[in-house]
Amino acid sequence: MKFKALTAIxxxxxxxxxxxxxPDDDTLVINGETEMxxxxxxxxxxEGTGIDTIMSGWHFRSDETQALETDDFDxxxxxxxxxxxxxxxxxxxxxxxxxxxxxxxPESMEGVRAVYPKWNEDAGExxxxxxxxxxCRTENMKADPYKYTSxxxxxxxxxxxxxxxxMPVNVAIDGPAAETWEQGKELYYTRTGQLELSCxxxxxxxxxxxxxxxxxxxxxxxxxxxxxxxxAKLNTVHARFKGCVRDTRAETFKPGGPEFIALxxxxxxxxxxxxxxxxxxxx
Amino acid sequence: xxxxxxxRVKVPKSASAGDVITIKCLISHxxxxxxxxxxxxxxIPRSIINNFTCSFNGETVxxxxxxxxISTNPYFEFDAKVPEAGEFEFVWDDDDGSTYTDTQxxxxx
Amino acid sequence: MDLTRRETLAxxxxxxxxxxxxxxxxxxxxxxxxxxFTGGADLADSGVDLIAPEIAExxxxxxxxxxxxxxxxxxxxxxxxxxxxxxxxxxxxxxxxSRAKTRIRLAGTQDVIAVAKMADxxxxxxxxxxxxxxxxCGG
Numbered sequence: 001m002k003f004k005a006l007t008a009i010x011x012x013x014x015x016x017x018x019x020x021x022x023p024d025d026d027t028l029v030i031n032g033e034t035e036m037x038x039x040x041x042x043x044x045x046x047e048g049t050g051i052d053t054i055m056s057g058w059h060f061r062s063d064e065t066q067a068l069e070t071d072d073f074d075x076x077x078x079x080x081x082x083x084x085x086x087x088x089x090x091x092x093x094x095x096x097x098x099x100x101x102x103x104x105x106p107e108s109m110e111g112v113r114a115v116y117p118k119w120n121e122d123a124g125e126x127x128x129x130x131x132x133x134x135x136c137r138t139e140n141m142k143a144d145p146y147k148y149t150s151x152x153x154x155x156x157x158x159x160x161x162x163x164x165x166x167m168p169v170n171v172a173i174d175g176p177a178a179e180t181w182e183q184g185k186e187l188y189y190t191r192t193g194q195l196e197l198s199c200x201x202x203x204x205x206x207x208x209x210x211x212x213x214x215x216x217x218x219x220x221x222x223x224x225x226x227x228x229x230x231x232a233k234l235n236t237v238h239a240r241f242k243g244c245v246r247d248t249r250a251e252t253f254k255p256g257g258p259e260f261i262a263l264x265x266x267x268x269x270x271x272x273x274x275x276x277x278x279x280x281x282x283x
Numbered sequence: 284x285x286x287x288x289x290x291r292v293k294v295p296k297s298a299s300a301g302d303v304i305t306i307k308c309l310i311s312h313x314x315x316x317x318x319x320x321x322x323x324x325x326x327i328p329r330s331i332i333n334n335f336t337c338s339f340n341g342e343t344v345x346x347x348x349x350x351x352x353i354s355t356n357p358y359f360e361f362d363a364k365v366p367e368a369g370e371f372e373f374v375w376d377d378d379d380g381s382t383y384t385d386t387q388x389x390x391x392x
Numbered sequence: 393m394d395l396t397r398r399e400t401l402a403x404x405x406x407x408x409x410x411x412x413x414x415x416x417x418x419x420x421x422x423x424x425x426x427x428x429f430t431g432g433a434d435l436a437d438s439g440v441d442l443i444a445p446e447i448a449e450x451x452x453x454x455x456x457x458x459x460x461x462x463x464x465x466x467x468x469x470x471x472x473x474x475x476x477x478x479x480x481x482x483x484x485x486x487x488x489x490s491r492a493k494t495r496i497r498l499a500g501t502q503d504v505i506a507v508a509k510m511a512d513x514x515x516x517x518x519x520x521x522x523x524x525x526x527x528x529c530g531g
Contacts, residue, residue, distance in 0.1 A: 064445045064455050073293045076356045079311045082289060213525030229453035232355035247529050283449035303488030316497070318474055343484025345492065350477040352470055354453045354495040361481075362488030 022208055023059035023217075028277075031072055034166045036275040043272040045173060049204055056274055057217035057282055060208075065229065068281040077158060077227035077279030080151075080234045084159030087152060093143025102140065106159050113157075113164040113276050117265040119177045126180040128261055129157055130236065148256035149242075154225045154234035161225065161278030169222050169276060171268045184266025187259060193250030199267070214283075219244075221264070222271040223280025234279060237264055288312055292373055294387040298365045306337065306344075307360045310375055310383060316351035332357060332383075334376040340369040367391055422471050426507055429467050429480075430515045439516030440466065440508035451498040451524040459491035460508035460516060466490065467509075471519075472502025498524050 028036040038056035042049070058066060068074050088099040088106055103109070116129040127135065133156055134145035146153040173181040188199045202211065203219030210216070225234040238255035241263060245252040253259040292308040310332065317329025331351055337344040344363040363371070368391040375383040426435070440460035448454040458466045458481065468478040483490045490508070498504070505519040 062445065062447065062449045065449050067455075073291070073307050073309070074358075076309060076358070079289055079291060079309060079356060082291070083287070083311075211529065214529055229450040232452060243529065305488075338484070339486050342486050343482075344486045344488075345484060346482040347492070347494075348480040348482070350479060351475065352473055352478040352497045354497055358493075358495050360457075360493035362491055364486045364488050366486070 023055055026059070026063075026066060028056070028058055028066070028069065030070055030165070036166055036277060037168065038274065038277075040273040043269065046270060049200075051204060051218070054220065054271060054274055055207075055218055056271075056277060056280075057220055057223055058277065058280065060215045060217040061281075061283055065281060065283050069277070075227065075279065075281055076232070077225070077234055077281060080155045080225075080227075081158045081162055081279065083151075084155035084157075087156055088159060093137065093141035095140065095142040097141045099136070106163055109160045109163040111164055111167060113161040113278065114167045114170050115172070117171060117177075117180075117261060117268060119172065119175065121176075126177050126261055126265055128237075128256075128264055129160065130238070130256065131261070133157070133160075149236045149239040151233065154236050157225050157236065158234055158279040161276060164276040165278070166275050168273050169268060169271045171265060171272060173265070173269045177265065180262045181265050181269065183259075184262035184264070187263045188266055191248075192245055193248030195248045197248040199244070199263075218270070219267065220271045220274060221267050222274040223277035223282070225279050227279055227281045229281070229283050237267075288377075288383055290373065290375065290383050290385040292371070292385050292387050294371055294389060297390045297392055300365065300367060300391045302365050303362050304365055304389075305360065305362055306371070307358070308335075308337070308373055308385075309356060309358045311356050312375075312377075314351065314353055314355045314357060318351065330378050332375045332377050335359060336374045337361070337363070338372050338374075339363060339365070340367070344371070365389060365391065422469055422476050422505065425467075425469055425476060426505075426517070429507055429509070433513075433515050435507065435515050435517040437517070439463075439510065439514075440506050440518050442468075442504060442506040442518050442520050444504050444520045444522050446521075447523045447525060448498060449525060451500065453495050454498050454522060454524075455493065455495050456504065457491070457493040458506045458508075459489065460506075460510070461490065462511045463490040463508040463516075464511055465509045466492070467507045468496070469505040469507075470496065470498055470502060471505060473497070473499045478504075498522055500524050 028038050038058050039053055042051050042054045058069060072078050085106065091098045113129060117126050120127045130148055130153055137143045138145050191198045199219060202216050207216050207218045221237050224237045228235050238260045241260050242252045242255055289311045294306050295304050298304050312332050315327055315330040319327045321327055329351060333349050335347040335349060345361045347359060368389065371387045373385045443457040458468060460466055465480060465482045467480045469476045470478050478496050479494060481492045501523045503519045503521050507515060507517045509515055
């Protein structure tokens with residue numbers, strides 16, 4: 001049991017010693033054919049964090065919830081992949097183009113999800129997948145951007161993520177992305193809100209423990225966008241970050257803003273080596 | 284018609300005559316229960332799919348009377364006999380009077 | 393359905409009000425629905441099966457399965473919901489087995505009840521208690 005660096009309030013919220021609190025050892029196989037890497041050695045940059053093995057959030061869910069992700073038909077997130085495919089083929093904007101006009105089928109996006117967020121040389125910035133989608137829409141299609149955490153954005157991210165399913169997350173943290181990565185790392189360890197909790201307090205120090213009736217995961221984002229049973233829709237990474245920061249009773253950062261871009265890069269890099277799972281199913 | 288309603292069904296492509304097969308279906312729908320209130324405190328009116336029927340070549344496989352306690356994006360799994368080649372028809376009835384349908388052919392060989 | 397924390401509390405609150413009613417009042421709503429379904433016939437204790445999780449991670453989406461060999465129909469009730477009816481499965485001549493799976497909403501920890509109407513016109517009942525947890529992170 002890890003029980004360091006807890007505030008008094010967090011200690012009240014987290015009930016240690018619940019019998020079923022350990023992440024399980026099940027294996028995630030999708031459609032009876034694709035075996036996913038859901039546990040693997042932590043990437044080198046995590047030395048000193050106390051985490052040797054990184055784990056998908058899938059391991060922290062009940063058998064019933066886990067089962068929903070093992071079959072593409074049982075996974076309600078796949079409805080939104082279908083919706084994303086329709087968007088992919090829909091001509092929008094003054095340029096008279098759809099995604100398919102330049103990229104042909106969505107299969108051309110194979111491998112893309114695994115390496116985002118990624119440094120964009122022309123723009124001179126780290127871009128998330130959502131930002132890249134919107135850059136394509138505004139620059140190439142001359143269409144309106146999707147709202148950052150909207151259903152349409154989640155649908156498109158789900159469609160693109162699916163093309164990389166089973167491939168290892170592999171975001172670059174060196175070179176021109178290093179500065180953004182450092183910013184993200186600093187945010188990860190910065191306590192926010194009235195509860196004075198950092199990402200690390202829950203997801204590094206206390207994963208596997210219960211926070212009330214919730215089983216704390218490592219906060220990995222390899223499964224995003226994620227269909228949550230709670231709100232019965234696809235949830236984007238930044239919407240989830242916002243929910244987490246809000247739960248510390250803080251003013252949150254803006255989805256799509258520089259803080260969450262940096263945080264996404266850092267959190268994604270903590271999952272380097274896990275399979276891309278999106279769209280996953282969580283509680 | 285409710286917005287963005289999208290049926291999905293999973294039926295094997297083929298079977299032997301007399302086989303029992305498993306069918307799964309899912310339809311995207313909010314299933315607004317009528318129990319919730321909006322930000323101003325007004326009750327959000329109920330708007331659900333209230334009935335689902337699967338039939339094969341015109342004969343009923345299953346009919347489900349659905350209530351607001353069925354989750355968002357209603358999911359059903361059930362078993363059907365396949366006496367001959369033909370077509371499954373799936374029909375969902377919305378509170379607002381619209382219906383959503385899907386069909387799936389199955390061959391026997 | 394996108395429930396905010398406040399709305400979730402409201403739904404839970406509604407369940408509490410139901411739970412706070414004198415037992416006969418709550419029981420009668422469920423009993424009335426069963427009587428309506430059975431016409432007041434006796435209920436056997438075996439013959440219908442209900443599979444549901446012991447603990448549901450989220451009350452918004454709880455997977456259940458009902459089955460009853462040779463049943464013509466199976467009614468499912470959630471005794472602790474603001475309105476107990478959940479679904480009635482009517483099996484047609486081409487049903488392979490009298491079995492179905494679906495996903496349901498439970499407003500809180502409560503009994504889920506299944507009543508089957510057999511082909512011979514008799515009835516059977518079963519129930520299962522499902523604990524619904526409230527998450528730590530925004531509920």
